[in-house]
Amino acid sequence: MTGSLEAAAQLVAELPPAAAVWCSGLRKRYRRQIAVDDVSFSVDRGEVVGLLGPNGAGKTTCIKMLLGLVRPDAGEVLLLGRPATEPAARTRVGYLPELFRYQPWLTAAEVLDLHVKLSGVAVPAGERRETLGLVGLADRADDRVGAFSKGMQQRLGLAVALVARPELVVLDEPTSALDPLGRADVRDLLLALRQRDVAVLLNSHLIGEVERVCDRVVILDRGKVAAAGTLAELLGRTEIRLRLASVPDAAEARMAALGPVTRDGDAFTVDASLEAIPDLVADLVGLGVRVHAVEPGRISLEERLLDILRGDQE
CATH class of the missing domain: 3.30.70 (Alpha-Beta Plaits)
Structure with missing residues (x-):
């Protein structure tokens, strides 16, 4: 019996790591409007995948279903090899929503402290400060969020998404409020995450940024996958x-x-x-x-x- 257990453990150890994101047949309807219709795709570890499409294509709804914020009418989702409904799967996911707001009376450091507690991951205070440094807010750690510009708040949102050592980062329009220098910083940050084998799912209307950092692209149109593939495959002409x-x-x-x-x-x-x-x-x-x-x-x-x-x- 012991030998069988050891053999099973060895087999599991030899299996390739599960994809960071795997979804199949996702559907969501709001009354008469079909927001997402039979969407399937995956994001591998250490891969940056761009989610593109016009307004109303279903991109944000799809992201919310992946993260368990919206219940799909049909379909399956696995995060890091586990059902997305399991809290243990979501603790290893960092998320920056398109629309967010932090308590204006808190400092940037206190916002990170709060989200570390919510994540349940033990992150030392020094590492939290380093995360603020990654997004260019090292010298504003003790300033109240209410005094931050929109671009600075977006940088703080990136820090919140990264502070709990995620294996998967989901970013919904992460550079919409940033100037060209800020967008370049985010681009360098995404490339650094890829080198650390962190998976990134990026929803952005800045197509030039997507083209620079993404390994693959999924294009949604009217709730369906209109095209998907590597940049070489999509730009073959x-x-x-x-x-x-x-x-x-x-x-x-x-x-x-x-x-x-x-x-x-x-x-x-x-x-x-x-x-x-x-x-x-x-x-x-x-x-x-x-x-x-x-x-x-x-x-x-x-x-x-x-x-x-x-x-x-x-």
Whole structure:
């Protein structure tokens, strides 16, 4: 009997760690409005996943269902390998909601003290101060929150999400009130969390920030998953940008044979692979076109997002 228990323990030890977030078939309806409809995705340990979509796409509702703040009508959620309904699973999750407010009569240090007590995790006072330093509030630890700007309160919210040593951090619009320097600080912080094998689920309308830090992206539209994948998978389409002079109709037809063409003065953008560049340039020169510049590129995440959303609407 003892041997069987030891073998079972060894088998469990050899299993790969469970995903930080796993959800399947999430649905939520508010009266006649379907907010989330059959949403499934996962976030692995040490992975930063961006949640994108227009207003009303169901992103915040989805996050609240993951964290047990809203009860789903259907579907399953696991946090760090445990059902999200278990308090033990949620104690290892840090969360910054989109809308939050702290007691204005408390200092920043007292706000962290309160949330450490609520989490049930023993965090020494020195470590709490270090967390305030991570978000740029080390010199404001003893100042009352009521005197903080909106950006400073958002930094404090990040500290609250990080102070209890979470294995999963869920951030809902964490940089909406921050200036460019603050956004850069958050970006560096997310990269540092990834290096520590902490998983991050990031909901943000700042697509450029998502593109810089996220390993994968889940795009929601009208409550459904419209697309999901790595940035390489989603941004696989390449472009060729050319500055041309003396462009006859035959040259435009040659470019259009590769894919859609857009023109802005003497600048042309062609949807085509990089391998097509040598033959295209040779053909254009043969047609009498003067080629001033050729720049290979890839579509941005914002362009890809708009393509997906417009395609869904059609």
